[in-house]
Amino acid sequence: MTQSFETISENRSFGGTQGVYRHKSQATGTDMTFAVYLPEAAQHGRVPVLWYLSGLTCTHENAMTKAAAQEWCAETGLAIIFPDTSPRGDDVADDEAYDLGKGAGFYVNATQDPWKPHYQMWQYIVHELPELVSDNFAIDREAMGISGHSMGGHGALTIAMTHPERYRSVSAFSPIANPTESDWGRKQLGAYLGDDREAWKAHDSTLLMRERGYPGEILIDQGSSDQFLDLLKPEALAHAMMERRQPGQFRMQPGYDHSYFFVQSFMGDHVMWHAERLA
Amino acid sequence: MTQSFETISENRSFGGTQGVYRHKSQATGTDMTFAVYLPEAAQHGRVPVLWYLSGLTCTHENAMTKAAAQEWCAETGLAIIFPDTSPRGDDVADDEAYDLGKGAGFYVNATQDPWKPHYQMWQYIVHELPELVSDNFAIDREAMGISGHSMGGHGALTIAMTHPERYRSVSAFSPIANPTESDWGRKQLGAYLGDDREAWKAHDSTLLMRERGYPGEILIDQGSSDQFLDLLKPEALAHAMMERRQPGQFRMQPGYDHSYFFVQSFMGDHVMWHAERLA
Numbered sequence: 105m106t107q108s109f110e111t112i113s114e115n116r117s118f119g120g121t122q123g124v125y126r127h128k129s130q131a132t133g134t135d136m137t138f139a140v141y142l143p144e145a146a147q148h149g150r151v152p153v154l155w156y157l158s159g160l161t162c163t164h165e166n167a168m169t170k171a172a173a174q175e176w177c178a179e180t181g182l183a184i185i186f187p188d189t190s191p192r193g194d195d196v197a198d199d200e201a202y203d204l205g206k207g208a209g210f211y212v213n214a215t216q217d218p219w220k221p222h223y224q225m226w227q228y229i230v231h232e233l234p235e236l237v238s239d240n241f242a243i244d245r246e247a248m249g250i251s252g253h254s255m256g257g258h259g260a261l262t263i264a265m266t267h268p269e270r271y272r273s274v275s276a277f278s279p280i281a282n283p284t285e286s287d288w289g290r291k292q293l294g295a296y297l298g299d300d301r302e303a304w305k306a307h308d309s310t311l312l313m314r315e316r317g318y319p320g321e322i323l324i325d326q327g328s329s330d331q332f333l334d335l336l337k338p339e340a341l342a343h344a345m346m347e348r349r350q351p352g353q354f355r356m357q358p359g360y361d362h363s364y365f366f367v368q369s370f371m372g373d374h375v376m377w378h379a380e381r382l383a
Numbered sequence: 384m385t386q387s388f389e390t391i392s393e394n395r396s397f398g399g400t401q402g403v404y405r406h407k408s409q410a411t412g413t414d415m416t417f418a419v420y421l422p423e424a425a426q427h428g429r430v431p432v433l434w435y436l437s438g439l440t441c442t443h444e445n446a447m448t449k450a451a452a453q454e455w456c457a458e459t460g461l462a463i464i465f466p467d468t469s470p471r472g473d474d475v476a477d478d479e480a481y482d483l484g485k486g487a488g489f490y491v492n493a494t495q496d497p498w499k500p501h502y503q504m505w506q507y508i509v510h511e512l513p514e515l516v517s518d519n520f521a522i523d524r525e526a527m528g529i530s531g532h533s534m535g536g537h538g539a540l541t542i543a544m545t546h547p548e549r550y551r552s553v554s555a556f557s558p559i560a561n562p563t564e565s566d567w568g569r570k571q572l573g574a575y576l577g578d579d580r581e582a583w584k585a586h587d588s589t590l591l592m593r594e595r596g597y598p599g600e601i602l603i604d605q606g607s608s609d610q611f612l613d614l615l616k617p618e619a620l621a622h623a624m625m626e627r628r629q630p631g632q633f634r635m636q637p638g639y640d641h642s643y644f645f646v647q648s649f650m651g652d653h654v655m656w657h658a659e660r661l662a
Contacts, residue, residue, distance in 0.1 A: 138597060276567075326625070328630050330628075339623075342625040342633065343625075344618075346617040349609075349612055352634070353634065355633075356629055356632075359630075
């Protein structure tokens with residue numbers, strides 16, 4: 105299979121390169137845009153890579169511009185990839201609500217119309233995009249970690265627990281932690297996967313934690329003043345982690361909200377966390 | 384009230400002094416032994432102080448010799464106090480089991496015979512001993528933190544949540560986190576406080592967390608290979624912390640057990656945690 109992509113922009117950043125690229129995705133059947141930061145170390149050989157999945161309403165751009173990850177990735181020699189959160193385009197199904205459709209792919213493979221034709225974000229993130237970037241950038245596919253914020257934290261945790269052989273490290277910022285019991289989850293899982301709740305179980309971090317956990321340590325940060333705590337349900341995942349004796353840490357950070365000011369404040373900790381485990 | 388005590392031993396340690404002392408306690412009606420480490424900084428003025436409460440079967444001696452706290456207290460200029468875990472003496476009630484009676488005071492004021500006459504450990508730890516040490520050592524009673532291991536973690540958390548005005552920082556190592564629902568708790572609370580479970584509620588960290596929490600951040604470390612996890616119930620406290628949005632962090636440390644090898648491994652983190660908050 106030939107994989108081609110075009111360069112939208114490239115900017116020097118902390119001695120490395122912040123690039124934005126576009127390609128035709130087989131998984132989603134649409135053009136997809138993604139961002140890659142390569143540290144200076146990537147000029148000398150393949151480097152470990154951190155996947156960062158964004159939250160509701162985001163594109164590849166939010167974290168790239170507001171998470172302040174490049175400084176830490178440069179220092180630790182880590183690449184970081186910011187994918188989009190859903191398919192885009194005029195022929196892609198959407199919903200008027202901010203939390204369904206475009207910008208709200210929820211990192212699942214939709215099985216229900218009208219979403220099924222393009223909303224294949226799990227396939228895209230887990231399979232297609234890693235192949236494309238490892239074929240075209242100096243990243244080490246054997247040293248991948250994954251993180252994300254909110255809906256992206258949900259994606260990171262569910263993906264890592266499902267494919268621990270692919271992701272050697274995982275962390276999350278204020279993840280949607282128990283979507284099968286939240287209005288951030290039931291609506292989307294019902295739309296994309298249908299009414300059979302059995303199909304939802306593979307996409308709930310708390311349920312996956314109870315069932316299988318993760319073979320490495322997990323780092324989760326949550327702001328105590330997050331305006332969406334009732335939707336995120338950190339207590340459910342914290343209980344499941346500790347009940348399972350899952351190695352890792354769940355940190356409730358006082359006074360922080362759901363914004364990128366929060367994410368930025370702890371991005372250094374997360375990048376260092378992944379760098380130590382991917383070295 | 385005249386408070387007198389005798390010196391059992393004093394040893395230089397990391398530039399400071401590790402002492403062991405004995406006094407007649409009014410609270411317990413017995414002689415009580417306690418250990419105080421004073422860093423070199425205490426020669427120049429009053430220093431902040433960390434209370435460290437030990438676990439079942441321990442005396443003042445276990446943590447003093449095995450927790451490796453002195454190095455960190457010297458570096459940060461913190462005093463640390465290691466009290467005993469129960470009254471001692473031939474006329475003190477006891478039980479054949481290791482987890483009731485001597486070495487198992489559970490940091491409560493007993494209301495039931497035969498325990499009531501001497502088992503007044505809450506009164507001793509919270510009121511009597513702080514007064515004695517602040518009258519006789521260069522410690523700053525306005526800058527006190529509290530920590531502990533297992534039964535002592537239970538003591539530290541329940542005491543700090545009940546008296547946040549006295550304890551400006553709190554942490555715990557593998558605390559007995561939900562004793563009203565554990566065989567490490569029901570037996571002891573029933574013996575010391577009687578069958579009325581209302582009286583138990585003030586001595587369960589999970590219940591106190593649900594009801595009131597703590598105004599500062601809390602640090603808890605738990606080993607994932609702890610042989611007593613089913614008795615400690617970290618999941619209950621973690622759930623209560625996150626549900627309350629309690630600032631702090633609950634860390635599940637992979638591979639560590641219930642021993643002082645675990646406590647020692649993270650003592651540096653805890654001392655630094657307290658030092659930052661008591662400075």
